[in-house]
């Protein structure tokens with residue numbers, strides 16, 4: 485059984501959010517590649533594959549690597565049928581992806597797990613925090629939110645509204661307050677409340693790299709002083725619509741702070757899901773969650789094989 489057939493069964497069970505998040509990406513990658521696999525001889529297929537991958541926001545460097553892997557796998561075999569080609573493409577994407585280990589989401593052994601959420605304004609940080617909080621609460625975990633985006637008017641109130649809706653503890657900063665001091669207040673409060681998970685909302689000012697670096701470093705320093713080994717996770721929130729620009733944001737944030745994951749947002753409105761491959765290949769940072777809508781439930785843990793099927797599987801065929 486080929487790779488795509490074996491994932492198909494898994495996909496059928498848990499496909500809804502993947503389908504709503506990646507149909508458009510499938511239109512620009514999966515459908516096009518499948519069409520070419522059906523209609524073009526294997527030799528010129530390789531060139532077309534390269535063009536399709538680049539058009540699908542995978543970026544030149546990463547696309548070249550995928551094509552190289554594909555060529556090696558296809559070998560001298562020039563009469564491959566559509567199914568064989570699609571499985572080779574799937575194998576190639578997987579080989580590229582797994583060549584860098586994802587590591588795991590970190591959970592504290594004792595005491596709360598602290599997750600610091602960073603990213604530029606409007607990328608979807610506050611909304612994603614609310615979605616994550618809802619998820620954790622549904623898993624029976626106690627969540628504390630810390631609203632440390634003291635820069636943008638309304639940001640604190642926005643998170644506070646979510647906390648009320650979710651019936652979840654929150655520590656609020658004041659507009660203009662030093663975000664690090666809000667974090668300290670929040671983490672001290674955590675010692676009373678004993679949450680399982682703490683989610684810290686921050687501002688994302690990218691106009692000055694040095695300032696942002698200083699601010700993030702300070703935040704991490706004070707967090708680590710209050711809770712040993714924290715923050716356990718630092719996740720960058722990226723708006724998928726920004727495509728290649730998202731790749732450069734990831735590279736900049738990676739340069740200035742230690743990231744161990746990405747939350748890719750707004751997948752419902754975009755065909756740029758190919759960017760996940762480029763980001764992973766170029767920066768080594770894996771996507772941990774993706775969001776696909778304004779609904780509080782519209783967040784999903786990222787699973788590479790599910791993703792693979794959603795972008796190149798034949799969605800019209802029985803799933």
Ligand SMILES: Nc1nc2c(ncn2[C@@H]2O[C@H](COP(=O)(O)OP(=O)(O)O)[C@@H](O)[C@H]2O)c(=O)[nH]1
Pocket residue numbers: 603604605606607608609610611612721749750751752753775776777778782
């Ligand atoms: N369509 C869609 N909109 C989203 C998604 N996530 C966030 N948004 C919207 O993006 C805008 C900015 O989100 P916000 O969480 O305030 O971004 P922040 O500035 O990074 O905190 C808001 O209008 C959100 O409703 C998503 O998955 N899909």
Ligand SMILES: [Mg+2]
Pocket residue numbers: 609610611633639685
């Ligand atoms: Mg916000």
